[in-house]
Amino acid sequence: MQQTTITVAPNGGRRTKQDHPAIPMTAAELARTASECLEAGASMIHVHVRNPDGTHLLDAEAYKAAIAAIRAEVGDRMVVQITSEALGIYSPAEQIAVVKAVRPQAASLALRELVPDASHEAAFADLLAWMRREEILPQIILYEPAEAIRLAEYHQRGLLTFDDVPVLYVLGRYAVGQTSAPADLLPFLAPDQPHFSHWSVCAFGRYEAACVTAGALLGGHVRVGFENNLYRADGSLASSNADLVRDVETALQYLGLRG
Secondary structure, eight states: OOOOOEEEOOOOSSOOTTTOTTOOOSHHHHHHHHHHHHHHTOSEEEEOEEOTTSOEEOOHHHHHHHHHHHHHHHTTSSEEEEEOOOTTTSOHHHHHHHHHHHOOSEEEEEHHHHOSSGGGHHHHHHHHHHHHHTTOEEEEEESSHHHHHHHHHHHHTTOOSSSSOOEEEEESTTSGGGOOOGGGGGGGGOTTSOOOSSEEEEEOSTTHHHHHHHHHHTTOEEEESTTTOOBOTTSOBOSSHHHHHHHHHHHHHHTTOOO
16 A cells, blocks of 8 residues: 655634634744644645735745745755635636746645636646646645546546646535535545546544545545644644644554555
8 A cells, every 4th residue: 555645734724823823824833833744744734825914815925935934944855835725815817827926846726716617728727737847746626526527527638738637635615514524535536436546635624534544545645734624533622733743644654554
């Protein structure tokens, strides 16, 4: 079985320190979180940056400052992935522009945001072609199985320059109470669904660890963190993102999924 990788998503674009005092909001806090989560077992950090008032931001200079701070803390021992998430604020063109301005090591791209209709397909294809030329690793965010089918269709039509682009399955985004369950993964992996050789899973709520561990057992990689969940596997409030990483690292070690 493959060795599972762990990504930490420490802040997202919505939660603030009112939700949890350890949510990193500044470049320095992101750097410190990266170091703690690297030690706990994470190999990639999924980064959001914020305005001074704490609201969601897509800004090249803010991203460059955060990346520089993280690199100063962890060097090249961790992959730094930026988000292009719109949160209903930014247009697809603005999302694409910030990725190109930052030229990050990796970037996540929500299919439903970047391709809200057929008129955006060409721009999405051009972005992926540019990312391949620049050796920037994409990860396509899929919120429901129908989006996986749409992505596979783009590949069949020749719109994707990557033979098998990495994807992230998001579990429970629209569940009652926004709480995921391991069974939420099954529709993405149904026999009639497209197969992606490199897929990851993230989940909302206190069963995050159970959801991502199930995903790892089925061949996926995992993402955990305060973006989607504040609670440890035992139901207690986590003191830090590193707690969530450490819980999953321990589970995967016991299952033989970590080296």
